[in-house]
Amino acid sequence: MNSMQQKFATFDMNNNNSKQDMCPKKPKFGIMFDIDGVLLRGKTPIPGAAEALKALMNKEETEYEVPAVFCTNGFGLREVKAATLSDKLGVKVNPDQIVMSQTPLEMFHEFHDKWCLVSGPEHDGGSKRVAESLGFTKIITIEDLREAYPYLDWVDRTRWPNQQVEDDDSFPTIEAIVMLGEPIRWETNLQLIIDVLVTQGKPNQPPCIEGPQLPVLAVNMDLQWMAKANIPRFGHGAFLVCLENLYKKICGRDLEYTALIGKPSEITYEYSQKLIEEIATGLNMPELDTVYAIGDNPLTDIYGANMFNLFLDKKRREIEKKKREFELINASPKVGRRSRSTSDAKVEQTNHNSTDSHFSLHGDITNVRGIKRCTSVLVCTGVYKPELGDPNQTIGEDEVFQNSELEPSISPVAPPPTKRKDSVIDHGHRDLPYTEEMTRADHTVFDVKRAIGKILELENWKY
Amino acid sequence: MNSMQQKFATFDMNNNNSKQDMCPKKPKFGIMFDIDGVLLRGKTPIPGAAEALKALMNKEETEYEVPAVFCTNGFGLREVKAATLSDKLGVKVNPDQIVMSQTPLEMFHEFHDKWCLVSGPEHDGGSKRVAESLGFTKIITIEDLREAYPYLDWVDRTRWPNQQVEDDDSFPTIEAIVMLGEPIRWETNLQLIIDVLVTQGKPNQPPCIEGPQLPVLAVNMDLQWMAKANIPRFGHGAFLVCLENLYKKICGRDLEYTALIGKPSEITYEYSQKLIEEIATGLNMPELDTVYAIGDNPLTDIYGANMFNLFLDKKRREIEKKKREFELINASPKVGRRSRSTSDAKVEQTNHNSTDSHFSLHGDITNVRGIKRCTSVLVCTGVYKPELGDPNQTIGEDEVFQNSELEPSISPVAPPPTKRKDSVIDHGHRDLPYTEEMTRADHTVFDVKRAIGKILELENWKY
Numbered sequence: 001m002n003s004m005q006q007k008f009a010t011f012d013m014n015n016n017n018s019k020q021d022m023c024p025k026k027p028k029f030g031i032m033f034d035i036d037g038v039l040l041r042g043k044t045p046i047p048g049a050a051e052a053l054k055a056l057m058n059k060e061e062t063e064y065e066v067p068a069v070f071c072t073n074g075f076g077l078r079e080v081k082a083a084t085l086s087d088k089l090g091v092k093v094n095p096d097q098i099v100m101s102q103t104p105l106e107m108f109h110e111f112h113d114k115w116c117l118v119s120g121p122e123h124d125g126g127s128k129r130v131a132e133s134l135g136f137t138k139i140i141t142i143e144d145l146r147e148a149y150p151y152l153d154w155v156d157r158t159r160w161p162n163q164q165v166e167d168d169d170s171f172p173t174i175e176a177i178v179m180l181g182e183p184i185r186w187e188t189n190l191q192l193i194i195d196v197l198v199t200q201g202k203p204n205q206p207p208c209i210e211g212p213q214l215p216v217l218a219v220n221m222d223l224q225w226m227a228k229a230n231i232p233r234f235g236h237g238a239f240l241v242c243l244e245n246l247y248k249k250i251c252g253r254d255l256e257y258t259a260l261i262g263k264p265s266e267i268t269y270e271y272s273q274k275l276i277e278e279i280a281t282g283l284n285m286p287e288l289d290t291v292y293a294i295g296d297n298p299l300t301d302i303y304g305a306n307m308f309n310l311f312l313d314k315k316r317r318e319i320e321k322k323k324r325e326f327e328l329i330n331a332s333p334k335v336g337r338r339s340r341s342t343s344d345a346k347v348e349q350t351n352h353n354s355t356d357s358h359f360s361l362h363g364d365i366t367n368v369r370g371i372k373r374c375t376s377v378l379v380c381t382g383v384y385k386p387e388l389g390d391p392n393q394t395i396g397e398d399e400v401f402q403n404s405e406l407e408p409s410i411s412p413v414a415p416p417p418t419k420r421k422d423s424v425i426d427h428g429h430r431d432l433p434y435t436e437e438m439t440r441a442d443h444t445v446f447d448v449k450r451a452i453g454k455i456l457e458l459e460n461w462k463y
Numbered sequence: 464m465n466s467m468q469q470k471f472a473t474f475d476m477n478n479n480n481s482k483q484d485m486c487p488k489k490p491k492f493g494i495m496f497d498i499d500g501v502l503l504r505g506k507t508p509i510p511g512a513a514e515a516l517k518a519l520m521n522k523e524e525t526e527y528e529v530p531a532v533f534c535t536n537g538f539g540l541r542e543v544k545a546a547t548l549s550d551k552l553g554v555k556v557n558p559d560q561i562v563m564s565q566t567p568l569e570m571f572h573e574f575h576d577k578w579c580l581v582s583g584p585e586h587d588g589g590s591k592r593v594a595e596s597l598g599f600t601k602i603i604t605i606e607d608l609r610e611a612y613p614y615l616d617w618v619d620r621t622r623w624p625n626q627q628v629e630d631d632d633s634f635p636t637i638e639a640i641v642m643l644g645e646p647i648r649w650e651t652n653l654q655l656i657i658d659v660l661v662t663q664g665k666p667n668q669p670p671c672i673e674g675p676q677l678p679v680l681a682v683n684m685d686l687q688w689m690a691k692a693n694i695p696r697f698g699h700g701a702f703l704v705c706l707e708n709l710y711k712k713i714c715g716r717d718l719e720y721t722a723l724i725g726k727p728s729e730i731t732y733e734y735s736q737k738l739i740e741e742i743a744t745g746l747n748m749p750e751l752d753t754v755y756a757i758g759d760n761p762l763t764d765i766y767g768a769n770m771f772n773l774f775l776d777k778k779r780r781e782i783e784k785k786k787r788e789f790e791l792i793n794a795s796p797k798v799g800r801r802s803r804s805t806s807d808a809k810v811e812q813t814n815h816n817s818t819d820s821h822f823s824l825h826g827d828i829t830n831v832r833g834i835k836r837c838t839s840v841l842v843c844t845g846v847y848k849p850e851l852g853d854p855n856q857t858i859g860e861d862e863v864f865q866n867s868e869l870e871p872s873i874s875p876v877a878p879p880p881t882k883r884k885d886s887v888i889d890h891g892h893r894d895l896p897y898t899e900e901m902t903r904a905d906h907t908v909f910d911v912k913r914a915i916g917k918i919l920e921l922e923n924w925k926y
Contacts, residue, residue: 123620151692156647157586184619186649190705191697198694207694223712229614231661231670234654238709242653245708246701249686252888425715 026283027461029290030067030276031056031452032269032374035074035085037296037382038448045088046381048449053091055452055462062092066461067279067288069272071099073220073235073262073300075181076124077133078103097279101220101262102180104271105134108217108259112136115172117145117196119189120180120219127180140174142183145192149203152195155187167204174201176215176258182236190242194250209251216255220262221429222300226383237429244430260431264304266311269293273308273371290459291374294451296382298439299428305376306438312373375458377451378441386444489746490924492753493530493739494519494915495562495732495837498537498548500759500845501911508551509844511912516554518915518925525555529924530742530751532735534562536683536698536725536763538644539587540596541566560742564683564725565643567734568597571680571722575599578635580608580659582652583643583682590643603637605646608655612666615658618650630667637664639678639721645699653705657713672714679718683725684892685763689846700892707893723894727767729774732756736771736834753922754837757914759845761902762891768839769901775836838921840914841904849907 033039039049056066070085070093078098085093105111112135119142120127131139146153148171150161174196183189195203197214218240224232247255261267273291280288293308295301378384426434445451456462496502502512519529533548533556541561548556568574575598582605583590594602609616611634613624637659646652658666660677681703687695710718724730736754743751756771758764841847889897908914919925 121620149692151690152694152696154690154692154696155645155649157584182618182650184648184650186618186653186705187645187647187697187702190649190701195692195694204693227614227617229612229617229658230667231615231658233615233617234650234709238653238712239650241708241712242649242705245704246697249701249704249890250888425713427712 026285027066027459028285028287029292029455029459029461030069030273030280030288031455032272032276032291032293033068033070033448034263034293034295034297034301034382035070035072035081038294038379039070039085040088041382043084043088046447048447050089050091052448052452053089053093055456057091064097064279065283067276067283067285069097069099069275069279071263071268071272073101073222075101075121075130075220077130080124096275099268099272099275101268102130102134104261104267105131105136105178105217105219107271109135111176111178111215111217114138114175115140115201116176116178117142117174117193118178118180119183119193121183127183130180131178136178138172140172142189142192145174145196145203146188149195152192152203153188155191156185169204174214176217179216179218179236179240181220182234182239186239186242189239190246193243194247197247197255198251209253213256215258217259217261218257221260221265221432222262223427223429237427240429257431260429263295263300264307264428264432266304266308269304269308269374270311273374277371287370289370289372291371292377292451292455293374294377294379294448296379296384298378298384298441299434302376302378302441303428303432303434303438305374305442306440307432308374312371376441376443377454378444379447379451380444381447384444489748490529490922491748491750492755492918492922492924493532493736493743493751494918495735495739495754495756496531496533496911497726497756497758497760497764497845498533498535498544501757501842502533502548503551504845506547506551509910511910513552513554515912515915516552516556518919520554527560527742528746530739530746530748532560532562532738532742534726534731534735536564536685538564538584538593538683540593543587559738562731562735562738564731565593565597567724567730568594568599568641568680568682570734572598574639574641574678574680577601577638578603578664579639579641580605580637580656581641581643582646582656584646590646593643594641599641601635603635605652605655608634608637608659608666609651612658615655615666616651618654619648632667637677639680642679642681642699642703644683645697645702649702649705652702653709656706657710660710660718661714672716676719678721680722680724681720684723684728684895685725686890686892700890703892720894723892726758726763727770727891727895729767729771732767732771732837733774736837740834750833752833752835754834755840755914755918756837757840757842757911759842759847761841761847761904762897765839765841765904766891766895766897766901768837768905769903770895771837775834839904839906840917841907842910842914843907844910847907 036042037046039046039053053068054061056064056068058065070081072081074081078095078100081098081100082093082095085091085098115138116131116136117140118127118131118136120130124130125133128139128141148168150165150167153159177193177196179193192203197216198207198209199205200208200211201214218236220236221240222235223237223241225235227233244255247253259265259267263269276291277288293301293305295305380386424434424436428434443451443454445454499505500509502509502516516531517524519527519531521528533544535544537544541558541563544561544563545556545558548554548561578601579594579599580603581590581594581599583593587593588596591602591604611631613628613630616622640656640659642656655666660679661670661672662668663671663674664677681699683699684703685698686700686704688698690696707718710716722728722730726732739754740751756764756768758768843849887897887899891897906914906917908917
């Protein structure tokens with residue numbers, strides 16, 4: 001039995017096991033929580049959030065019985081976010097339950113030993129430290145690049161060198177660009193990133209925009225977010241709008257992303273699913289059917305869950321196809337005929353510009369567990385406010401806006417600006433076009449407490 | 464005789480005067496010089512530049528006999544630029560001969576007593592002082608706005624207020640946005656300008672993107688310029704690309720400019736022409752036929768001259784039409800029939816979004832002198848380098864690149880990046896689309912000395 005046969009055997013066996021229902025007390029589901037607007041609003045806990053989490057734990061409230069991850073488009077170290085959540089909610093949250101916007105970059109091993117220009121914020125650990133925590137080993141910061149090539153950063157005249165300086169000719173050729181979040185001094189980062197792109201990583205060489213583009217990985221594509229002002233504030237998506245349009249204007253072609261990471265990217269959902277599966281394995285849960293994604297933002301949390309379902313469907317079709325191919329090969333063995341190995345499948349998938357390119361980076365497409373669906377649950381304690389005629393409004397009126405304890409505060413992504421109801425302005429990323437259908441949730445409830453109630457009812461678990 | 468009759472009478476009289484050639488020793492032309500790449504390269508004089516200017520002066524080299532202006536897309540005070548030119552070339556240049564990119568804003572009286580948000584650089588006098596020098600009296604800087612609304616500038620966390628602060632509710636409603644050049648900290652200016660646009664000038668109010676947009680005046684649309692690096696650096700045009708695309712993404716509609724100023728905008732050519740006419744009046748020159756525009760950049764200097772010719776043609780047709788209407792009215796006077804006054808014509812023209820909107824701001828369309836054409840002369844000492852098969856190449860080979868004294872240095876606008884000859888990347892502004900025809904010069908010579916030689920030959924003046 002080769003490795004592929006073994007995997008399919010495991011796959012079938014698991015299915016058989018589930019039918020036998022050997023372990024009725026183990027849940028067959030996991031939960032993916034958004035944080036801002038679901039559990040917290042800024043630094044304020046949303047009422048019922050702690051209770052909701054405790055419902056997933058053992059009686060002593062020391063361990064989760066239902067695998068749960070906490071997924072945010074925020075930037076920073078997982079340890080810091082876990083400590084904040086534990087502190088504010090009074091419920092234990094471990095760093096390895098946290099998915100920050102940049103966390104899935106851990107899976108991009110291919111880039112960890114390449115010279116990467118890292119652009120991003122300097123708060124919460126800073127971009128260099130966060131990149132190191134993800135596994136990157138050859139990190140070049142924007143400051144490093146400014147020092148190596150002192151004539152590049154030219155908008156701010158107070159930063160011009162006072163005397164003749166030389167480029168550092170020994171400076172390594174940059175092999176990829178990694179953007180972790182919105183930096184400060186956008187003119188500097190925009191200019192230097194474009195310089196690296198148009199010179200194939202060596203910005204003291206003449207520009208040449210022919211040929212393949214350097215790999216670009218970008219994390220968090222939120223255009224705006226609600227902070228303390230009445231009006232939404234720029235997020236990393238706004239920085240990317242600038243970069244994409246400057247690149248297009250200067251080079252006459254579209255900037256291509258090797259990967260876009262952070263909700264609603266399927267990469268983030270896939271990473272969260274794998275994390276839930278790992279936790280489930282630790283809890284000796286033989287099988288997971290469903291991941292529930294609880295969020296407050298139709299454009300990220302719900303769009304992402306729906307996109308992930310499309311992706312799961314596609315993956316299932318691919319597995320079925322491979323199974324059939326494998327069965328055909330085994331049914332008619334011929335001398336000299338080479339069976340297609342999993343490594344062949346890997347090579348075929350190494351296209352960084354396709355939406356499922358990341359597969360080749362962190363695993364074999366046949367190596368998946370049995371999660372069948374990502375079920376979305378929309379709550380009304382953050383960005384989303386139900387309106388008459390809204391397809392997401394399936395909650396009873398008594399459940400909506402009955403909670404007035406919440407102070408207006410921070411939610412992760414801004415609602416679209418006031419405009420006629422019939423014309424939606426697409427605030428999503430260029431590469432993820434808006435459709436109304438993709439923002440429709442499976443369930444809508446008032447808050448996270450009711451979301452957990454709904455899930456436990458659906459799963460008939462501890463209810 | 465009403466005011467319109469008087470004006471046409473003057474117009475005809477001037478024409479008659481010209482025919483009589485009362486003053487044969489006076490030149491009938493003026494010259495508009497580009498600076499960087501024509502007279503200087505960075506701070507280095509281009510050989511022959513001083514000689515060229517002296518050829519236009521009296522024997523004592525104290526006064527110009529040919530009206531000349533110096534027109535640049537640079538930012539700053541005219542006095543500073545005049546002093547630099549005088550110093551570097553050793554030839555007297557007066558501040559009132561200088562047209563900086565922002566200088567034509569002097570004509571936009573309509574905005575001088577409105578509350579204007581001024582965005583721009585802080586070098587060479589700074590944006591506030593430059594705006595004051597142009598006549599603006601109610602200037603709000605980005606810093607003023609940050610102080611009045613402390614929760615708007617939110618990308619840089621080190622700038623977040625340490626304690627609860629209040630918006631300044633007495634802060635005036637902003638009535639227009641004036642952008643004088645690329646600022647530093649683009650994220651701040653981009654965010655605050657968009658905040659002002661989406662709130663109709665009152666950024667502590669909820670956003671509403673319906674209704675008319677606030678007036679936006681922008682100066683200098685150069686996407687890039689050549690500084691000391693091998694690769695062109697961002698100019699104000701790059702900042703505008705970011706602003707236009709963020710506005711479009713957030714509001715779902717195009718940003719509209721009330722006026723775009725600086726070469727190749729016709730407003731700058733018109734302003735320069737008026738300045739030449741004023742100087743000509745001072746020199747007692749009864750008539751000007753031609754303005755020669757000498758520049759090194761086909762995309763700005765030549766494009767602008769050609770666009771200005773289209774504009775002169777249009778203006779001429781309008782004057783002819785008005786003349787015919789006037790003659791018709793005078794030929795058949797009827798009781799109770801109201802003649803069209805110049806103020807009627809003015810009202811009709813008050814559309815700030817049309818390309819000739821600025822007319823209504825600074826004059827009556829019938830009040831023009833007789834300049835017939837703007838003739839463009841391209842030189843090869845800056846951005847433009849002649850190539851085989853280039854339609855601009857009308858110079859003899861002996862004249863091209865025979866001068867090796869020039870050190871590579873600063874020229875105002877960058878050449879397009881290396882790409883196949885048959886695919887031009889449009890580095891011009893969104894609202895001024897590239898056509899090859901619009902970048903074709905009337906004459907191409909090696910340098911400014913030869914340009915002046917050519918002009919004096921064509922004009923048969925002092926030659």
